[in-house]
Amino acid sequence: MHKIWANYRYLILRRVTQIGILFLYFSANAWGWTILQGNLSSSLLFGMIPMSDPYATLQMLAAGATIAVDLLIGVFMVTFFYMLIGGRSFCSWVCPINMVTDTANFIRRKLEFNRLQGVKFPISRNTRYWILALSLVVSAFMGVAAFELVSPISMIHRGIVFGMGFGWSVVVIIFLFDLFVLKDGWCGHVCPLGGFYSLIGRFSLIRVLHNEENCTLCMKCKIVCPEHQVLHMIGKESLSVTSGECTNCARCIEVCDDDALEFSIRKMAENNK
């Protein structure tokens, strides 16, 4: 029991926050609770604190919308939190799609798909930044927030609160894509919201810190990491993970049996490397 907690404590906490947030949104619509109303696009905490999706708002701005003050306050709340504290933690602690892609990745690992698959799907991890830029261009030309009309993320969190419709199909699409086409396909290559939070969160304070002296080079951390390129220092140098693409999911911390990884406050001096 103690071992399960040691090896899965952050995973359990992440599932609790992910499902808890969706549950609070659901209860606001179903039973009128006022703890957390709305959905991940824009919401109201305790009936007074606004929180809004900064990426959606950026698209609206590109589309030519007038941005209301309430929305701006909500955007600043969210942006400052991820920019100063959380980094890209939205992706692993809040986003419901994370549960879908983690499941696909889990099955891949268990069935050793990565060894079976010969040809790698030719797509770069930088594709998300292209899609991010493209979404703003398309928004500007079409006069509507472009990614928000196709976003599987919003289809899911909106669907759980307000009714799913055919929204389940996008879950299946992403699951199958990540399972059979490309490892970490959606979250690690395609999703522009992840790209957006990677850019915003690159200077945040909470960082995974690698202690090279404890490392036994077992590489378990790199196997579970959905953005394994951010762990380039493993076994080489004692450094903070400074890439914005790290989602602070902490899987690397809990699979490490040698205390070589932990959460820490960013060490400013090391950034100069």
Place this chain on the structure above:
Amino acid sequence: MSKGKKEPVSDRRKFIFNMARGVGVATLGGFIWSAYIDEAKASQLLLRPPGALKEEDFLKTCIKCGLCVEACPFDTLLLAKPGDHKPLGMPYFTPREVPCHMCPDIPCVPVCPSGALDIQSVMTDDKLDINISEMGLAVIDKDSCIAFWGIQCDACYRACPLLGKAITIEYDKNERTGKHAYMKPIVHSDPCTGCGMCEHACVTQKAAIQIFPREVAMGKAGDYYIKGWDKNDDKRVKNAKAIKTRTDISKKSAIDSLNDSGDLY
């Protein structure tokens, strides 16, 4: 001998190729994406909540949070789901199922964080006033309305929250029987808010009175016609400018054109 031997590809060429490929694929994706969005937002006869901006601006401004839907006490408002064939995640209502009950405190509007539901548009003298909202306009198909057949009904007239203003009853003689009256409902576009209580109440199998977005349902007389007997209507065309057209016929003067058009044959 040098036939099979090629120079190694330079980094510069690789860089240029990669950039060109990125831009090319982005253009390809951009057009497909735009085509989809053009279809997805090309709608339709959607009824929006009270205070909604013009449809074009509403599509830009709504952040799809659903707070208006949660605030609606009658479950009138719904968020468009995948498969509804409506712009995704935005609020709408279907009056035949659940009409807008026109709450005096309009709970759906003040909660809107993005201003897609504009509170100023439902306020008179700094007070919320649902009666000035413009969600749509009721349109009667008189051929399927049983009141126009001569059967007494007035269900829509009774259901109207602006009783006697948005729908009035016009009396007419029923020549067929010679002794009965027609009691025909007439919709007046200015007071009608498009709440849909009439469509909900309509007794025919498919409602003979239906709500459409105002821009769809309403005509426009334009600047050429004014009600000369109405001083207010006169003001409407105060700033209208005459457009002078000159064709071969009216080159000199429009009035003379008929007299000296001999050369036209």
